[in-house]
Amino acid sequence: MSYLIDSGIWSSVFAVPTAVVDDHIKMCSPLSLKILLLMLRHSGTPVDVQWLSERLCIPAGDVADAVNYWVGAGIVRESGAAAKRLPARPAPDAETAPVLPAPAVTEEVSSEGQRIVTISARQKISRADIAEMEKADGAIGELLREAQNILGAPLTPVESEILVALHSYYGLDTGAVLMLLQYCVESGHRSMNYLERTAAAWMERGISSHEQVEQEIVRLTRSGENEKKVVKAFGIYSRSLTSKERGYVERWFSLGLDEKLIFLACERAVENTGKVSFAYADKILSSWKTKGIATVKAAVEDLSAGAARRAAPQNKSAQTGRDSSLDMDKLHALLHRQADD
Secondary structure (H helix, E strand, O other), rough: OOOOOHHHHHHHHOOOHHHHHHHOOOOOOOOHHHHHHHHHHOOOOOOOOHHHHHHOOOOOOHHHHHHHHHHHHHOOOOOOOOOOOOOOOOOOHHHHOOOOOOOOOEEEEOOOEEEEEEEOOOOOOOHHHHHHHHHHHHHHHHHHHHHHHOOOOOOHHHHHHHHHHHOOOOOHHHHHHHHHHHHHHOOOOOOOHHHHHHHHHHHHHHOOOOHHHHHHHHHHHHHHHHHHHHEEEEOOOOOOOOOOHHHHHHHHOOOOOHHHHHHHHHHHHHHHHHOOHHHHHHHHHHHHHHHEEEEEEEEHHHHHHHHHHHHHHHHHHHHHHHHHHHHHHHHHHHHHHHHOO
């Protein structure tokens, strides 16, 4: 299938610099390109971030970041003149204005079996709103300053918005927000979208107070350390654990067994199956738990006894074969004696 531009639209056109396509089409974001096209459509008229935000239905903070790309490229410059307020799109009637739902969490399962957590839309918070909130609540200013220290860089408008939303919209106290941010950064997740999804998922599970957030972080930190131990015991270096495998690890350590027993079970699983088998190791550990085995010495003795039991039928069969051979020799000797007689 081929495509053709409708010639009727050429009755009204505006120019796009070739440098935009030649030098920036691969580098600029889709939002930056949208903004530039909108500004080119109104070329010669200074516009501000708020107007662009209203026309594109995109948060002002995101718009400001996208405009800065073109400012840095030298294609857009800041105007000393006051920006003209071009007519915005008509606002919808109050009766028909959409109402944004409160943040809610939904879970989906991907084709790979992974759980995907998503949150519904929330009301956007502009930079002007954040400034007003800082004046009214000193805790918000402290939150943003401490968050900047944790991230080690100035906050972007989007980062500031999400941090403030976690406090003012989701209802987390600032200490809980900072703890969660610190945990995400140390876990290698610096994305504010990841931070917001995590907070929403935790709140859906009833984790919202300072103490509950702290307890959940301690639990997850301990689980992460346990997973690293099992990964080392199995010799897994080329991939991450699946959700099912993480479930096995959590169960093993919840049994209260010495971690040395867990390492031994993992090693024996690889030796006996020739591969990483969490299910095989789980059978071994479940058996030891049932038998009350709590030491490595007792576990080794149990494994040795099991190996002996498995080998016993073969020995018996071999012994039976030898006995049968001896009986046949006796029978031949008896027949020879009878023949001599």
